[in-house]
Structure formats: structure tokens, C-alpha cells
Amino acid sequence: xxxxxxxxxxxxxxxxxxxxxxxxxxxxxxxxxxxxxxxxxxxxxxxxxxxxxxxxxxxxxxxxxxxxxxxxxxxxxxxxxxxxxxxxxxxxxxxxxxxxxxxxxxxxxxxxxxxxxxxxxxxxxxxxxxxxxxxxxxxxxxxxxxxxxxxxxx
Numbered sequence: 001x002x003x004x005x006x007x008x009x010x011x012x013x014x015x016x017x018x019x020x021x022x023x024x025x026x027x028x029x030x031x032x033x034x035x036x037x038x039x040x041x042x043x044x045x046x047x048x049x050x051x052x053x054x055x056x057x058x059x060x061x062x063x064x065x066x067x068x069x070x071x072x073x074x075x076x077x078x079x080x081x082x083x084x085x086x087x088x089x090x091x092x093x094x095x096x097x098x099x100x101x102x103x104x105x106x107x108x109x110x111x112x113x114x115x116x117x118x119x120x121x122x123x124x125x126x127x128x129x130x131x132x133x134x135x136x137x138x139x140x141x142x143x144x145x146x147x148x149x150x151x152x153x154x
Contacts (some may be wrong), residue, residue, distance in 0.1 A: 005030050005076055014083040017116060020102040023083040027103065031075055031112035039115040040075045040107075041067060041145065042131045048124025057081065063119055066149040075113060100130050108138040117145045 006014070009057070010026050017023045032040060041064050043049065049056040061078050068074045088096050104127070107113055116135050122128035135142050 003035070006079055009138050011079070014080060015086070017087065020084075020087055020098040021106075023080060023087065024103045024106040026083075027075075027077070027080055027107055028110055028112070030108060031107065031111070034075060036112070037114035038075050038112050039067065039117055040074050040077065040113050040123075041119065042116050042128045043119030043122045043145075044125035044128060045081070046125045048128075049119075049121050057151075060119070062153050063117075063145060063150055065144070067117060070146075070149060075107075100127055100134075104131060105134060108134050108140060109145045111138075113140060115141045115143060117143050119145050119150075120147065 006026075010029060013026050014023065015025070041060065043060055043063070045060055046053055046056070050059055057078065064074055064076050067118045068076070080103070084096070084099055087098070100154060108131075117129060118128060118132065122132070132142060134140075
């Protein structure tokens, strides 16, 4: 994870959020500091992909890191998973639509994110499928993730 994108106060704020609006506002603060054009990786985290959230997050984090190391400015949304899990209804297996409608729509409509890189298994994800449609609404460039960057994932 690219924790250097967040200040210590933001990391503490993520752990203590009480609403998706608060979480979105912290993410917007991070995005405002990143040098444009800013990209984001899209793919399965809570639905689809490799079958478990843990494996999806492991692969997703690897993909973010690889894209970053290739010289692309990438917003690393992985650190915000802590807040998202906290806000999810305890014991609920339901997908949280607020993650999309409040958090990601707020980021996309801000104009800070200009490119979305979709992992190969994006179609299996409720969120990534939504992000693909939303990208068009906000005139965000949609790209396939460069496969050579993730070919050696173990």
C-alpha cells in the first residue's frame, strides 16, 4: 500500500470514520495532493475475482504497487478499506452501495481521477462494473491494466 499518500491524521481519521461522507472527504484531501493525471486501479475486492476478499486485496495491492512503480501516479484506495469495513453493517454479507454512490462517485465527480486501469477480472466485480459505467459519465479514460505488470504475481 502507498501509505505515504496519507498523513498520520488522515490514517487516524480513516480508522475512526462514522460515515461514508467522512471517508470520501479524507480521500478527496489525499487526491488534491497528488500530481495529475491521477489513475486508479479497478477490479474485484469484495465481490468476484479470486474468491476471497483477502486474496482479492492481495492481488489488488500488488497491481497498485506495480502501476505506481512503472511511473504512473496512482491513488491507492486500499488504505480506505479499513474505514469501509468499519462502516459496513456488522455481520452483514450485503454489498454496501454507499461505497459506490457516496465514496467512489464523489471521487470520480471531483475531476481528480483521470484514468481507470481495469484488472482482467473486473467483470466479476459489482463495484468495478459500476465504475466502468460511471467513468463514461465523468469522462474518465478507461484502460485495460497492462498485463505484463502483473504476470509474475504469485
